Amino acid sequence: MFAPVSILAIAATVASAVVIRAPADTSVTILNNCSYQVDPAFFPVVTENGASTGGFPLAAGASQAVTLPANYSGRIWGRTGCDSAGQCTTGTCPGGESCIDPAPTGPTLAQITLDGYAGYDYFNPTSGDNFNIPLTIIPGSGCSTAPVSCTDANGDGNGCGATNSCPTGTTYTIQFC
Template structure:
């Protein structure tokens, strides 16, 4: 083979190798297990290019996969109570709205309160970092599951999320209530969003882990969902890692595998986040909201596998 042909062949191999390794680092499969429509939103982090889609609709029971490029960082969430204004053609959501006026999100993230899944792929040490965060409040249950686990990776490559119905136990001064919902909460604010105080927002004099501590409000979130972030410095029990190259499944309402589809939005009469097959066992100890609420899932292997996340 001539020298020029060898060089051409070499560079072709480099290009192919680059495209194969960098074009797609992972696949996110988003599944809507709720009995109502969810509109996922996706925001890329600073310096990271937007994905091929930044927002779409998922009817009850639907799934959609999104290819994620190498070294991507960002967050995703589910929007609820969404509709399009017929006179202005403006799309908006009651919870998790991204302010774009369209189904696609652009330029801004979720309007609190919203349950967030956060990712940094191919980060320090060639690891993926991910978490489910309630720091900006809560609007629906979410589970993030790696499709494989490598015990020898040195990371903590396992599922995380929040399965509990925090709207049902949300303190009255944190509740988001629609005017026609009959008083039922459709989302639960964080104390920072509700009161704006530095001690709740980990800002000002409270802007470091030594001065910013869990509040009685964040403890309600933490006790119900011990693997999710409950306040800004809740790193130790809430950050998970996997080897780069793992794919992820993000499930909305993961505890409802047998739930039938409802209308396009959650119903004012009751958002069915926990179905009839969930047996309520009461608080783990005592009877206050600050205790861990326990539910036993008995319908399927999927719900049973998710059950341990409550502890």
């Protein structure tokens, strides 16, 4: 004979086995490996040093951490030849130094969607709209995807234009040059 089991006991057992993962912010290191200043740009905005920003200047050889909000889906690109008003030779965007819209056709892009589907981030470097500087996306630990890059206007590089994925929660480095 079976002992009666209450519906509440079954629900409690099932509930304890379910893990709900809340989306989390993701850290991205922006690395300027060029011999000149690059002004990284972001659309939509990210957080840098506790403040929202669409871009900032980054000296040659410097790096800066930014935080992409949970479920971020957007673009990161490098601008070159920028003046103090945010007008640039390549990659200029509306809003001056802190972009308020995506770049017009021209820069090499890092396209990123966090927690896009089934617990994975999706990303790709692309020169499909044009090319201004080499760009590499380097996944952090916990992801077996190799760094992917666009190295010239011909779409050369490791995975230029191809969509890649890593488990959500992976950190990334975006490297210019």
